[in-house]
Amino acid sequence: MNIGQEILEILKEEITESEYKRYIKQLMYDVKKSTADVAIFYAPNALVVNWIKNKYTEKIEHLFEVKMTHKVHVKITLKNLTDLKKPKKVAEVKQGSSLLNPSLSFSNFMVGGSNQFAYAAVKSVSENPGNVYNPLFIYGGVGLGKTHLMQAAGNVFQNEGLTVIYTTVEQFLNDFTRSIRNNTMERFREKYRKCDVLLIDDIQFLSGKEGIQEELFHTFEAIKGNGNQIIFTADKHPKKIGGLEARLQSRFEWGLVADIQPPELETKIAIIKKKCEINKVQLSKEIVNYIATVIDSNVREIEGILSKLHAYSQLMHVDIDLEFTKNVLKDQMKEKRENLTMDAITEVVAKDLNIKPSEIRSKGRSKNIVYARRIAIYICRELTQNTMPQLAQYFGMKDHTAISHTLRKIAELIDNDEDFKVKIDELSNKITNIE
Ligand code: ADP
Ligand code: MG
Numbered sequence: 182m183n184i185g186q187e188i189l190e191i192l193k194e195e196i197t198e199s200e201y202k203r204y205i206k207q208l209m210y211d212v213k214k215s216t217a218d219v220a221i222f223y224a225p226n227a228l229v230v231n232w233i234k235n236k237y238t239e240k241i242e243h244l245f246e247v248k249m250t251h252k253v254h255v256k257i258t259l260k261n262l263t264d265l266k267k268p269k270k271v272a273e274v275k276q277g278s279s280l281l282n283p284s285l286s287f288s289n290f291m292v293g294g295s296n297q298f299a300y301a302a303v304k305s306v307s308e309n310p311g312n313v314y315n316p317l318f319i320y321g322g323v324g325l326g327k328t329h330l331m332q333a334a335g336n337v338f339q340n341e342g343l344t345v346i347y348t349t350v351e352q353f354l355n356d357f358t359r360s361i362r363n364n365t366m367e368r369f370r371e372k373y374r375k376c377d378v379l380l381i382d383d384i385q386f387l388s389g390k391e392g393i394q395e396e397l398f399h400t401f402e403a404i405k406g407n408g409n410q411i412i413f414t415a416d417k418h419p420k421k422i423g424g425l426e427a428r429l430q431s432r433f434e435w436g437l438v439a440d441i442q443p444p445e446l447e448t449k450i451a452i453i454k455k456k457c458e459i460n461k462v463q464l465s466k467e468i469v470n471y472i473a474t475v476i477d478s479n480v481r482e483i484e485g486i487l488s489k490l491h492a493y494s495q496l497m498h499v500d501i502d503l504e505f506t507k508n509v510l511k512d513q514m515k516e517k518r519e520n521l522t523m524d525a526i527t528e529v530v531a532k533d534l535n536i537k538p539s540e541i542r543s544k545g546r547s548k549n550i551v552y553a554r555r556i557a558i559y560i561c562r563e564l565t566q567n568t569m570p571q572l573a574q575y576f577g578m579k580d581h582t583a584i585s586h587t588l589r590k591i592a593e594l595i596d597n598d599e600d601f602k603v604k605i606d607e608l609s610n611k612i613t614n615i616e
Contacts (some may be wrong), residue, residue, distance in 0.1 A: 185210020185220060188244045192237070201555040203499050205577065208262070209532035220245060220253050223260040228493050232299050232508055233257050258601050281339060281347050284459070285332040291455055293448025296326060299439040303412070310343070310378055310410035314437035316401070318384075318415045321441030323611065326482035327414040330441075334412060343377035350386040354393045374403035377410070384433070385416040388535060389424035398429050440563050444480065449473040450479055453487070462491045469504050475510055477610075486513060523561045523575050530557040542577050558584065558589045560609055 182190070189208060193201045207229050211221040219243075224230045234257050239321075287307070292300045299319050299414055306317050319327050331347070338345045342442055348356070353373075362371035367471035373379065379400070387394055413423060418440070420435035444452060450473045464472075475485050489509050495500045531538040534553045541554050558576055561567060569581035576586055594601045 183210055183212050184245075184248070185212070185222065186214065188220075188241060188248065191244055191248075192241065195240075200221040203497065203505075204229055204584050205237070207497070208233065208257070217249070218251075219256060221256045221258065224257055225260055226493070226507065228512060229497070230259055231512060241360065242434055249382040265300070267319075271275070281332050281335045281345065283336055285329045285335055289335045289455060289459065290326065290329055290333060291444075291448055291451040293444055293451065295442040295444045295448055296321075296330075299327075299330060299441045300438055302328045302439040306410060310338060311408045315405060316411040316413055316433065316436045318419060318433050318436065318438045319331055319412070319441065320416065320418055320438065320444060322416060322479075324479035325441045325479060327441060327444060328382055331382060331412055331414055335378065335380050338378045338410075344375075345380065346373060346376045347382070349382045350384060350393070352473065353381060353397070354386075354390065354419045357393055357396055360512055369433075370400075370403075373400045375407075376404070378410070379404055379411045382414050384419075385411045385417060385532075387424050387425060387429075388422055391426070391538060394426045394429050398426065398432070402430055415452075443477070446473055449476070449480075449483070453483055456484055456487055460487060460491065462487055464490075464501060464506075465503075468501065468503055471503060471506060472510070482607050486510060489513060503535070518564065521612070523565050523567060526560050526564065526612055527557050530560065530608055533608060542575065544577055555587060555594070556608060558587055559605060560612060562588060564609065564612065598607050 185208075189205055189210070192205055196205070207225050208222045211223060215221045222233075222241075224233060238255050238257065241255045242253060245255065287300075288298065289305060290296075301322070302314060302317055303319065305313050306315075319330060321327055335345045336594050356369060358364045370507055381397075387397065401411060413433060417424070418438065419430055423432070450469055451471050453464070456462075457469070472483065472486060476486065486509065489512075490501050490506060493503070493509060499505065527541050529540045530553055531541055534549065534556075536549060536553055540550050541557050543550070545551075556575060558572060561572060561575070567575070569584045573579065573581050573584045576584070578587070595605065
């Protein structure tokens, strides 16, 4: 038995059997690379690495010290680089394709107070296209089920033999520009204006794009004129989307505008249970409740956690218990924060306030630019590890004193201006929900 194994054997006596089996037993001591002062252990995946680093490194170092009578530095690392690969999502939704995803159905959609209005509206449109609410406009935050509901209706229509087009604003725009370039506008118009149901996702991206707004306006008029159905989604109420042509904006509100709010606890629990059932993941009631309380709103994030739990438990051949879940969640939160960049933050703030990221980073002094810049600086300071000089450089300010002056000003605003504080909270939440 080598020294590394010996130490792990001693450790085994001091911890619970399940902890040992789950984590410590997975460690492999590298006899060749370890020296008198450095002990190297390999773990099979990042989760075990983190767990042991946080919980056992000191303990192992202590045991080495007792045994060797001098200090030994313990290193826990991944066995090889291929282990770094992230686990695949359990149920991967095809992105960027205009095809409907058949698994997004009404029966898979859990209804609660937060989404029952939107659900009822989409459901009734699906039963009576072109007649009840036309257009139907669904809006709400990221990952709250807008696309799911829209596609659920699309699937119903498609199963009834109707011609359904599901598209995002971006795809619609791409298709439009390609048609202009290839001289195939006629075909483009035939396709979008003659369908039975048109579903357009994420309308907020129309903001400031005039050419495509005009095209969409005429598409809308044609479809509505034929008595066919249109459904839109967006991340905010049509009134709050800036940079829209007035005639288009008003038409968004012609039919019914329904919102989706973040799910309350019970709905979250129901959603988690449903996702477990669909993905064949088994979780105890305690764990389901735990996840539901920790994740505040974004349902997509719940799915990410379930896939991670599932993947790790398969990798490590263990059941998912509460401690394991807590660790995976901690890991996920940390990862999310570490991946946040000032670019990403600035982009979200800019989009929300309808200005350009470059304006936020410019020296512009107009009121709305200063407002956006303050928010972006504050959130970057709170959510990233960047230093004051780095912030100054990024936001085009003279030096760190300029930043610290701005931060003081912002703190003052937060104390005295309720609207400002609400905006900061809203945007911080949005940003931490970025995937
Ligand atoms: P959005 O379009 O609002 O950003 P999505 O419709 O893409 O959000 O939803 C994100 C994920 O969460 C999807 O996988 C969806 O199935 C799931 N989801 C959201 N709300 C619900 C719900 N009420 N019941 C079941 N799944 C939900
Ligand atoms: Mg969506």
